Amino acid sequence: MPKLDQILIVDDEIEVGTFLSRLLVRKGFQTSYAETGADAFQLIASTGFAVAMIDLKLPDTCGLDILRQLKNNQPDCEAIIMTGYATTKTAVKAIQLGAFDYIEKPFDDISEIEQLVVKAFEYRHRITGQSGGQHEWQAIANRTGFVVGNTQKMIRLATVAEKIARKNINVLIQGETGTGKEVLARFIHAASSRSDHTFIPVNCGALPENLLESELFGHEKGAFTGATSMRRGIFEIADNGTLFLDEVGEAGLPIQVKLLRVLETGEFLRVGGEKPVQTDVRIIAATNVDLEKAVQAKNFREDLFYRLDVIRLELPPLRERKEDIPLLFNRFISRTGNLQVSPEVTRALLDYDWPGNIRELVNIANQAVALCDGNTILPSHLPDKIITRSSEQTEVLTENGKVAFSGSPVDTLEAALNAVRHGKNLTRDNIIKAYTINKQIGERLYEHMTTLGVAGPLPPSLREVEIKAIAETLSFYKGNISTAARSLGIGRNTLYRKIKEYGLLI
Known part of the structure; x- marks a missing residue:
């Protein structure tokens, strides 16, 4: 001991x-x-x-x-x-x-x-539990709206962020879109010795390059058409404070050169200016792209990358911290009143994958609050995409021996349809097999409908069969009339006449 x-x-x-x-x-x-x-x-x-x-x-x-x-x-x-x-x-x-x-x-x-x-x-x-109390960073997190939650990964991230905040070093935040990179940046600023000065966020991907340069560095009077007076840039305004460069990977190479100069010398030139301007700014950069790969592809300067990447913080996606979802959701809905959340809603939120991360969760919370006319958030207040994923899961053995999960065969088919609609995991090798299975499913379902006494769709008319056959054949042969006619077993003139008769497009 x-x-x-x-x-x-x-x-x-x-x-x-x-x-x-x-x-x-x-x-x-x-x-x-x-x-x-x-x-x-x-x-x-x-x-x-x-x-x-x-x-x-x-x-x-x-x-x-x-x-x-x-x-x-x-x-x-x-x-x-x-x-x-x-x-x-x-x-x-x-x-x-x-x-x-x-x-x-x-x-x-x-x-x-x-x-x-x-x-x-x-x-x-x-x-180690030998004394009580909150984490040192808890008060700052509450003040800046940084909901850390209870996962060890996030607690460790907040602890590291609070420690490096006190150091005058640049920080690179990486994470998927919507994970809360700007909120983390504001937390670092608030925990730093610069907290009494300005924090300014800039989205490098939201402005054209010429406007971004003027926005960052300012311009002199007459520097370009419309520059009727001198204008200070963000680097000048944020002196002694913190500048948050969001989506820094979207900045063009000319801007990257100017950023590198500021980081190396602490000075810059306004657009159209000749006299260097001094600045003392801490940079917190963020990106949802892999900057190391961007460096390899020559889309991002290596020297600038190392200047920004003094310390790197990784924000986990929401799907990797699902135990925090109820806490986050309750925090978001509490902004507008004292609402309760039904157990079904909590289960639905936990079953969803959250591709849009915390930003998507905020939107869902706002929608639920807007639709709720009582004091409890119910499943009917959530979008269909959330409810569909929350059905009770059962195991289904697929043909290749893998286990899929679904609430029912219908849910499985819906999931398969969505996957096919977006082309997920479809290759030249398996797409024919998928097409064949789909036809077999249709035939088997029609047989079960007959057995269950359920009225199925009427058999197609001869006209419908003919239209479908001609349209699919023309599509298969990319509109080649001669080849399509031979495949259908009719003459070219007959095919032309039917195309005109049925109003088909070639």
């Missing part, structure tokens, strides 16, 4: 190790010191720790390897990474591996070390 005040210090500089040990002992903590990775691994295997301070650069190993071993052996131990300025990006990655935080060397403020260690202890106590 770890001692409640036991701290592991790992640093190859004996002076640093001695300094930290004396500092923390004076504060009432117990310390163990490891000069090498081998020493650290041995201590981790033999002694329990509440907090560890680990240097990234060691002569025999990497601090990240020690962090991994520590988290494997003692997952409740909170790690503080010590890093030089040149390895800040690696230290930020350590947070994603489970580190509590990082501190840069050389240490300029001793009180910062003490405060960070105390915070690590407090966080460990809260996580």
Whole structure:
């Protein structure tokens, strides 16, 4: 069992190790010191720790390897990474591996070390249930409308986001459309030291390139037709604040060059301007495309990608955090009153896949509130696409031995029709088989209708049969009259006459 005040210090500089040990002992903590990775691994295997301070650069190993071993052996131990300025990006990655935080060397403020260690202890106590209270970020999340939920993936994401928010580094948020990238960006801004300054979102895919350039960097009077006065751009307005570049992957290469210059030098030129303008802006970029693939395809500059990708946060799609759906739905409907949600509605929401993610859930919630004339949201207040998917599922064995799920054979057929309508999983190899199965289903259903005494459709008339045969034959032979006539067993003139008679299009 770890001692409640036991701290592991790992640093190859004996002076640093001695300094930290004396500092923390004076504060009432117990310390163990490891000069090498081998020493650290041995201590981790033999002694329990509440907090560890680990240097990234060691002569025999990497601090990240020690962090991994520590988290494997003692997952409740909170790690503080010590890093030089040149390895800040690696230290930020350590947070994603489970580190509590990082501190840069050389240490300029001793009180910062003490405060960070105390915070690590407090966080460990809260996580292990030794003390109550909410997460540090909960108040900020509530204020910004960032509904984290109860999934470990989202809790970890919020924890990492809150930690890196305090660092003056750029952030890249990735996630499908509608997952809440702008809400996460606002949360990071609110948790940062820039929270008292401006937060400005810009959708890089919503404006033509010439307008986007003027929007971002401003323009001088007379820079182009209609520029009757000087106009400040968003980079200038957002000075000391945060700029959220949504869909940054949609920005053209000329804009990417200008963005890179701002990130590298902190200055830019207004459109038509000659004098550089200084700015201090934190960039949070977001995209629903794979920027690494865009770099490989030469659609996105590699140097800009690495400038933006200092820390990457991945927002999971709603289908991967379904246990949060009832909480989210109740939060959205509570904006307009105190409504209840029926169990059938909750089940329907959980059964749906949510391709539009949280944005789609918000729309469904607003629609349900608008249709509800009582105090309970019912299935009739939901769209058909939600209700259809929520039918009780049973197993159906398909021809290839796979198990499909459906509430009934009719639901299965409806699902198959939707799949065919959108061309899902259809190939040159299986489409003929699908067509044959479809015909057999029609024949078997007609037989069952007769057995059940259900009136089926009337047999087609000779005219209907003829029209269908001619139309399908012409389509098959791509309108070739001679070939179609031979296939039908009639002359070309007869085929021409019937095409005219039935009003068919060639």
